[in-house]
Amino acid sequence: MDHVLQPVLPSHFAVIAGWLDSPEATQRWAGPGVPFPLPADAFAAALALSARPGWTLLDADGACVGFGQYWQMASGSTHLGRIIVSPQARGRGLGRVLMTALCAEAVRRTDAVQLTLKVYRDNQAAVALYCDLGFVASEDASTPELLFMACRIT
Template sequence: MDYVLQPVQPSHFAVVAGWLDSPAATLRWAGPGVPFPLPADAFAAALALPARPGWALLDGDGTCLGFGQYWQTTPGSMHLGRIIVSPQARGRGLGRELMTALCAEALRSSAAVQLTLKVYRDNPAAVALYRDLGFVDNEHASVPELLFMARRTA
């Protein structure tokens, strides 16, 4: 199946917010400071759109199956965050589809020489995927719960 990454639209807000089905899931996938429940009308403000561009992974029918954001942290470095695949669509390789497209978009939109992200250490599938995509661990910038990873692009 073909997938497309497009800027997140207001019609996707309730869908993505629905994936955050508990306070714990909201903290894990959206981060501190994002309310639970996340009302669709508060989505853009809570996730700092458009300063941190949000992107939706859509299938051929236009169904939103994934979401991610990126933002500049330092000159030449873009951070990927809030990377989430619909709970109903996990296990089908969509994380790879989302990450490949999101990385390409972050690089296309900037002069970044490095991409970074944080991943929960207890998510071995995501850690393995990111390593497979060229991200390397940076223990110096990590904390016990979260692994900081970076990928040089140049």
């Protein structure tokens, strides 16, 4: 099955927002200050898409099955965030497809010397995936709840 990463379109906003089924899921995925429910007409502003490009993973039928963002940090790194796969599409390896494509896009479009991300420690599937993709945990920059991970660009 072929998947393609493309910039998020307004037609995807409601689909992605629909994956967030509770205030807790919204807080966990999108962060503080993002409302639940997340209205489609507030999506771009709530996720600061003008400063933090959003990307969707589309399946062979053009359905949106994943989303992620990246933004440059003052440190020279590029931070990946709000990485999510549709609940209906989980367990099929799409997290790897999304992350591989998103990392490649971030490197291609920025001057990143490293990619960084934060992941909830209890999300063991994501932690394992990120480790497998070359991300290394940094306890010094982590919190009891969130693991900070980085991957050097060579």
